[in-house]
Amino acid sequence: MRYWLIKSEPTTYAIDDLERMQQDHWEGVRNYQARNYMRDEMEVGDLALFYHSNATPPGVAGIARVCEEAHPDFTAWDPESKYFDPKSTPENPRWMMVSVAFVEKFSRLISLEELRDYPELKEMVLLQKGSRLSVQPATQKEFEFIRNLAHEAVHS
DNA sequence: GCCAACGTTGGC
DNA sequence: GCCAACGTTGGC
Numbered sequence: 001m002r003y004w005l006i007k008s009e010p011t012t013y014a015i016d017d018l019e020r021m022q023q024d025h026w027e028g029v030r031n032y033q034a035r036n037y038m039r040d041e042m043e044v045g046d047l048a049l050f051y052h053s054n055a056t057p058p059g060v061a062g063i064a065r066v067c068e069e070a071h072p073d074f075t076a077w078d079p080e081s082k083y084f085d086p087k088s089t090p091e092n093p094r095w096m097m098v099s100v101a102f103v104e105k106f107s108r109l110i111s112l113e114e115l116r117d118y119p120e121l122k123e124m125v126l127l128q129k130g131s132r133l134s135v136q137p138a139t140q141k142e143f144e145f146i147r148n149l150a151h152e153a154v155h156s
Numbered sequence: 157g158c159c160a161a162c163g164t165t166g167g168c
Numbered sequence: 169g170c171c172a173a174c175g176t177t178g179g180c
Contacts, residue, residue, distance in 0.1 A: 009166090030164095031175075054166055112167080130173045132165050 002041060003143040004048035005126055006064065006100070007134040015050050015061040015105050023067055023101045026135075027075045028083040030095060034135035039070040039096045041137075048100065049138060049146060051126070052109070059111035060146055068099035106150035120145050 006026065008014065018024055029035055046066040052058055072093035075083040088094035115121050125136040 007166090033175095058167070132167095132174070134165085 001043065002046045003138045003140055004037070004042065004046060004066075005051050005060075005124075005136050005138045006048045007051045007053040009054045010052045010061070011054075014052065015102075018050070018062075018064060018100065018102045019105055021102070023099060025073075026097045026100050027073050029073070029097060029134055030083065030085065031134060034133050035096050037133075037135045037137065038098050042066050042070065042098050044069055047103065047143060049143060053134075057109070057111040057113060059109045059113075059115070060106065060150075061109055062105040063103040063147065064100040065103050066098050067101040070096040070098050073097040108150065110146055110149050114149075115146070118145070 010016075013024075026038070029038065044066055048064045048066065049060045050062045050064050052061045072090070073083070073088075073095040074090075075081040076085040076088035076093070076095045077090060078084055083095075085094060112126075115124070116127060121127060121142055124138065124142050125131055125133070126138075
């Protein structure tokens with residue numbers, strides 16, 4: 001299995017929304033590289049860090065699991081949707097999405113600022129200059145390191 | 157195929 | 169709101 005990091009602006013769709021839904025389509029990805037990761041490499045059972053972008057502060061809010069492999073993103077066909085793309089049709093869908101299931105919400109947000117503090121994470125795709133992919137791979141070590149941070153008892 | 161102009165992302 | 173870094177579009 002593989003590990004991922006998926007970004008969402010919490011004002012649009014936060015980890016709390018996924019918790020409420022339990023499972024949902026990961027719609028609205030309109031970047032080819034991010035689409036390709038979903039279409040070609042994501043498998044059911046893969047785990048993803050759920051990242052809140054454009055937030056105060058930005059950071060990893062929890063974990064989701066891929067629960068359905070890539071299928072056409074039908075929001076691209078809906079003229080009323082903010083994700084509408086007239087170049088995508090049911091006959092020739094341009095955009096794909098997976099479905100994800102809620103796994104857990106961290107008891108504390110692991111902020112971007114904190115992530116930058118750890119040498120163990122300095123190779124993370126998220127932390128590279130200019131990196132802004134909304135679906136990106138993470139290593140097992142990175143994933144587990146961050147999950148462990150979230151699960152650690154808080155020391156004073 | 158080049159590349160200028162424009163649009164988006166996302167931290168700050 | 170600013171702006172750096174990317175990505176896309178479209179004329180040529």
